Amino acid sequence: MCAEASVAARPATNGVHPPQAGSRIERLFYRTTHAPQFLDITDDVQAVLQRSGMHHGFVVVFSRHTTAAVRINEAEPLLLQDMEAMLARIAPSNVYYRHNDLTIRTVNLTEDEDLNGHSHCQHLLMGASEAIPCVDGEMLLGRWQRIFLVELDCGRDREVIVQAIGAGA
Amino acid sequence: MCAEASVAARPATNGVHPPQAGSRIERLFYRTTHAPQFLDITDDVQAVLQRSGMHHGFVVVFSRHTTAAVRINEAEPLLLQDMEAMLARIAPSNVYYRHNDLTIRTVNLTEDEDLNGHSHCQHLLMGASEAIPCVDGEMLLGRWQRIFLVELDCGRDREVIVQAIGAGA
Amino acid sequence: MCAEASVAARPATNGVHPPQAGSRIERLFYRTTHAPQFLDITDDVQAVLQRSGMHHGFVVVFSRHTTAAVRINEAEPLLLQDMEAMLARIAPSNVYYRHNDLTIRTVNLTEDEDLNGHSHCQHLLMGASEAIPCVDGEMLLGRWQRIFLVELDCGRDREVIVQAIGAGA
Numbered sequence: 001m002c003a004e005a006s007v008a009a010r011p012a013t014n015g016v017h018p019p020q021a022g023s024r025i026e027r028l029f030y031r032t033t034h035a036p037q038f039l040d041i042t043d044d045v046q047a048v049l050q051r052s053g054m055h056h057g058f059v060v061v062f063s064r065h066t067t068a069a070v071r072i073n074e075a076e077p078l079l080l081q082d083m084e085a086m087l088a089r090i091a092p093s094n095v096y097y098r099h100n101d102l103t104i105r106t107v108n109l110t111e112d113e114d115l116n117g118h119s120h121c122q123h124l125l126m127g128a129s130e131a132i133p134c135v136d137g138e139m140l141l142g143r144w145q146r147i148f149l150v151e152l153d154c155g156r157d158r159e160v161i162v163q164a165i166g167a168g169a
Numbered sequence: 170m171c172a173e174a175s176v177a178a179r180p181a182t183n184g185v186h187p188p189q190a191g192s193r194i195e196r197l198f199y200r201t202t203h204a205p206q207f208l209d210i211t212d213d214v215q216a217v218l219q220r221s222g223m224h225h226g227f228v229v230v231f232s233r234h235t236t237a238a239v240r241i242n243e244a245e246p247l248l249l250q251d252m253e254a255m256l257a258r259i260a261p262s263n264v265y266y267r268h269n270d271l272t273i274r275t276v277n278l279t280e281d282e283d284l285n286g287h288s289h290c291q292h293l294l295m296g297a298s299e300a301i302p303c304v305d306g307e308m309l310l311g312r313w314q315r316i317f318l319v320e321l322d323c324g325r326d327r328e329v330i331v332q333a334i335g336a337g338a
Numbered sequence: 339m340c341a342e343a344s345v346a347a348r349p350a351t352n353g354v355h356p357p358q359a360g361s362r363i364e365r366l367f368y369r370t371t372h373a374p375q376f377l378d379i380t381d382d383v384q385a386v387l388q389r390s391g392m393h394h395g396f397v398v399v400f401s402r403h404t405t406a407a408v409r410i411n412e413a414e415p416l417l418l419q420d421m422e423a424m425l426a427r428i429a430p431s432n433v434y435y436r437h438n439d440l441t442i443r444t445v446n447l448t449e450d451e452d453l454n455g456h457s458h459c460q461h462l463l464m465g466a467s468e469a470i471p472c473v474d475g476e477m478l479l480g481r482w483q484r485i486f487l488v489e490l491d492c493g494r495d496r497e498v499i500v501q502a503i504g505a506g507a
Contacts, residue, residue: 056361058398071465073461073462074404074458076445076446078437078443079455082436082455082458082459083459086459125463126463130466131400131467133499135363140400140499142497144404144446145402145404165503167501167503167504
């Protein structure tokens with residue numbers, strides 16, 4: 001169901017409109033390779049925060065996709081496999097989805113349409129954004145918390161918005 | 170389990186305390202007709218953003234209900250049916266919920282109590298709010314992203330808070 | 339799988355860096371006793387808001403944990419039991435998780451490692467934060483909405499960040 005993808009995940013950043021000292025918005029670009037894939041983007045988000053110069057405030061991390069989610073969890077490799085298995089149980093890729101049935105579907109069709117009904121269903125239960133409080137230029141993440149872009153579809157180009165918003169000096 | 174509802178979804182807005190130039194909070198009112206129902210409220214949220222005059226910042230979209238969620242996904246009609254089917258699998262309406270058992274329940278009872286244990290359970294996995302970054306007066310939504318109020322209970326009056334918060338000029 | 343815990347949930351607050359009038363960030367500490375456990379922390383969040391002196395803006399409520407979530411739902415005791423049952427169906431504690439298999443796991447190990455693969459999986463579907471709009475010093479919560487810290491692991495010490503962020507006077 002997915003085209004081949006051999007390029008590893010890679011971040012790329014593109015600053016967008018730093019509207020004032022202590023605030024900043026950046027676009028992070030990634031190339032995922034398969035699904036489900038948990039990409040740990042914590043360090044990239046922290047780098048945006050440092051470039052912003054923001055001391056106190058919070059960061060919004062936002063996925064611009066309907067089949068790739070933003071979630072916070074632990075970066076333990078076996079756990080990621082457990083979570084992948086749970087997602088596959090909740091919305092398996094190998095059952096019937098009307099969204100995948102090109103004999104009845106008429107809208108939002110693209111030339112390289114993926115069969116990704118399961119990806120959308122999994123995304124519905126995970127969400128597009130998280131907001132993380134920051135103090136002294138650091139996100140207040142707990143000991144085990146890491147921020148993930150979760151690829152639920154095939155490997156492809158993905159974009160995450162990171163916005164640092166100051167709450168005063 | 171639901172009373173009849175024949176009025177279509179309709180938005181209505183009610184400005185609340187625009188505290189400063191570039192920030193605004195509004196209440197959007199809808200009447201849903203059934204469940205699950207995915208109401209695409211993206212244009213209403215964008216209209217609040219435009220009325221705010223905000224250039225850079227973000228928007229919080231917040232459901233004031235425990236059986237109606239705010240989610241971002243794709244507005245493909247067959248996909249919405251797939252997601253409805255998944256929600257029904259995760260928390261079916263036709264199984265036993267203690268919340269629905271009026272022989273044992275003693276609190277939070279209303280005169281027109283719905284049997285909506287499944288609605289609450291589905292809501293727990295979806296959430297009440299999303300935060301969406303904005304640049305140049307536009308939400309940075311991806312190509313397929315639409316904002317939904319997801320009715321999980323019976324058709325009824327619903328209220329969504331939209332808050333535009335500027336991060337400087 | 340959980341060590342004994344006999345201390346009831348208790349909040350404790352610790353103000354952190356109120357950066358300006360109308361903004362405030364506080365840490366709330368709780369001791370949970372079992373899982374799943376829905377701790378209603380709404381009054382504690384409201385108290386932070388009042389201490390902030392903020393009139394218009396929003397509150398971010400953020401769990402610093404990967405096995406304890408922040409969610410908004412109704413505080414009806416039987417419903418909480420229904421939701422606990424649903425979580426147990428989605429990710430049961432008594433099935434195999436690679437994260438729990440200490441014969442193959444090599445990273446993120448602690449001395450008192452819990453067998454909590456199911457807790458992480460449940461957390462993935464719930465999320466770490468919610469953002470709640472505020473007007474006139476009050477959160478715009480709906481009639482039935484209460485804010486919960488949801489313990490998914492064993493009873494233990496937990497920390498929630500509450501951040502009030504003003505959007506002008």
